[in-house]
Amino acid sequence: MTLMIRNGILIDGAGGPPARNDTILIEGNRIKSVGPLPSGFRLDDDGVEVIDAAGQWIMPGLIDAHVHLSYGYPNLPGEGRGRGNLRPELNTLKAARGAQAALRAGVTSIAVPGGTYFIDVGVRDAITLGVIEGPRIHCAGRMIVSYGCIEDDEPSWVGTPDHSVGVLCNNAAEMVAEVRRQDKHGVNFIKMADSRSGTTQMLAKEEIAAVAAEAHRRKLRVAIHSRGAGSTRAAAEAGVDWIVHADLATEADLAAVAKAGIPILPTATFLWRVIEEGQRVGAEQVQLDINRMKRHFDNIVSLMQRSKELGIKLLLGTDSGNNIFMPFGELHAKEAEILVKYGGFSPLEAISCATKGNAFAVGLDGQVGELLPGKLADVIVLTRDPVADITVLQGGRHLAHVVKDGRVIDFAHLGSGAPVRFRQPVA
Numbered sequence: 224m225t226l227m228i229r230n231g232i233l234i235d236g237a238g239g240p241p242a243r244n245d246t247i248l249i250e251g252n253r254i255k256s257v258g259p260l261p262s263g264f265r266l267d268d269d270g271v272e273v274i275d276a277a278g279q280w281i282m283p284g285l286i287d288a289h290v291h292l293s294y295g296y297p298n299l300p301g302e303g304r305g306r307g308n309l310r311p312e313l314n315t316l317k318a319a320r321g322a323q324a325a326l327r328a329g330v331t332s333i334a335v336p337g338g339t340y341f342i343d344v345g346v347r348d349a350i351t352l353g354v355i356e357g358p359r360i361h362c363a364g365r366m367i368v369s370y371g372c373i374e375d376d377e378p379s380w381v382g383t384p385d386h387s388v389g390v391l392c393n394n395a396a397e398m399v400a401e402v403r404r405q406d407k408h409g410v411n412f413i414k415m416a417d418s419r420s421g422t423t424q425m426l427a428k429e430e431i432a433a434v435a436a437e438a439h440r441r442k443l444r445v446a447i448h449s450r451g452a453g454s455t456r457a458a459a460e461a462g463v464d465w466i467v468h469a470d471l472a473t474e475a476d477l478a479a480v481a482k483a484g485i486p487i488l489p490t491a492t493f494l495w496r497v498i499e500e501g502q503r504v505g506a507e508q509v510q511l512d513i514n515r516m517k518r519h520f521d522n523i524v525s526l527m528q529r530s531k532e533l534g535i536k537l538l539l540g541t542d543s544g545n546n547i548f549m550p551f552g553e554l555h556a557k558e559a560e561i562l563v564k565y566g567g568f569s570p571l572e573a574i575s576c577a578t579k580g581n582a583f584a585v586g587l588d589g590q591v592g593e594l595l596p597g598k599l600a601d602v603i604v605l606t607r608d609p610v611a612d613i614t615v616l617q618g619g620r621h622l623a624h625v626v627k628d629g630r631v632i633d634f635a636h637l638g639s640g641a642p643v644r645f646r647q648p649v650a
């Protein structure tokens with residue numbers, strides 16, 4: 224199976240300047256060559272599929288490093304009792320549909336830092352095994368938390384039931400046992416989570432280190448939800464692989480992160496969306512503290528700027544699917560826009576973060592996210608220039624083609640029309 228993408232302007236994802244494309248030759252699921260049409264190839268050969276991208280822009284498929292497929296959102300009108308993650312069977316199908324909506328928007332890989340049951344593992348495997356179409360998925364299971372952390376939402380006599388996003392582990396031994404249980408069920412990485420807003424550190428450095436040691440021995444990586452200063456410093460020193468948020472980190476904490484050489488996944492998109500939605504429908508409707516979200520947003524954009532200065536790599540993720548107003552397929556490229564508007568990055572730098580840089584978050588560092596020979600063939604073709612306007616990457620509105628793993632994705636298999644949404648039930 225040979226696929227050629229001819230003509231157009233090529234953005235390589237590695238940071239090179241946009242350049243006129245002759246031919247990207249794809250054989251199987253890998254890019255074979257980029258440049259002039261190799262001799263010996265004829266465009267009219269049987270088994271050669273050609274995409275003519277004249278007047279269009281070609282770049283690596285987007286990677287969203289922070290999507291939650293199995294939280295149970297969006298709630299479906301008419302879903303009734305036991306909605307959301309109380310119904311794992313229905314929720315699994317919704318998660319699969321959410322993954323497809325992301326692919327329809329040009330997102331060829333996603334990382335899922337936390338979910339319910341092992342739904343994300345199941346959806347990942349269904350896609351890998353060819354049962355359904357969807358993006359590459361790299362996923363964690365339920366978040367390891369102690370009393371009072373984010374995702375420990377019930378009173379202590381209830382704990383964290385099976386449908387919870389968090390799983391209570393109140394000492395290092397319990398945490399290690401949970402790492403082993405999740406490994407047995409096939410997660411790609413372990414997600415830990417400290418306090419919701421970061422004002423108090425709730426996980427001890429020794430506990431984080433115990434999880435990191437056990438996970439690494441089993442070839443799993445570790446990410447942590449950490450807004451706070453103390454937890455960010457502890458996580459960097461305890462050997463986690465990436466830190467989610469880190470917005471209250473002090474200069475000294477960021478120095479520890481830089482020294483550890485690990486990336487930060489700030490995730491400003493969710494905060495931006497809460498602020499926007501709060502202004503639109505009112506703070507009571509949103510049921511989140513808008514002022515706290517504004518503070519987090521301001522901290523996060525300064526963190527973006529400071530990380531760039533300190534050489535800390537940023538991963539780009541959105542938290543799509545973590546809430547009713549974070550739909551799949553819409554916001555996966557919003558973080559790149561925020562990076563350009565507020566973080567001091569050029570559009571080309573933001574595109575590289577969302578492609579080559581984000582490959583780390585899906586366990587494919589150096590394998591995907593660049594249009595270079597030998598890389599995995601995840602490619603999107605756009606009808607407008609994303610360097611001139613970074614927002615053209617959003618919502619799949621300017622997509623001409625999506626290629627994943629060397630195959631042209633048939634949008635008809637992902638639901639017709641612009642980004643897949645859950646249909647309103649017919650009365």
Ligand SMILES: [Zn+2]
Pocket residue numbers: 289291336542545
């Ligand atoms: Zn999240």
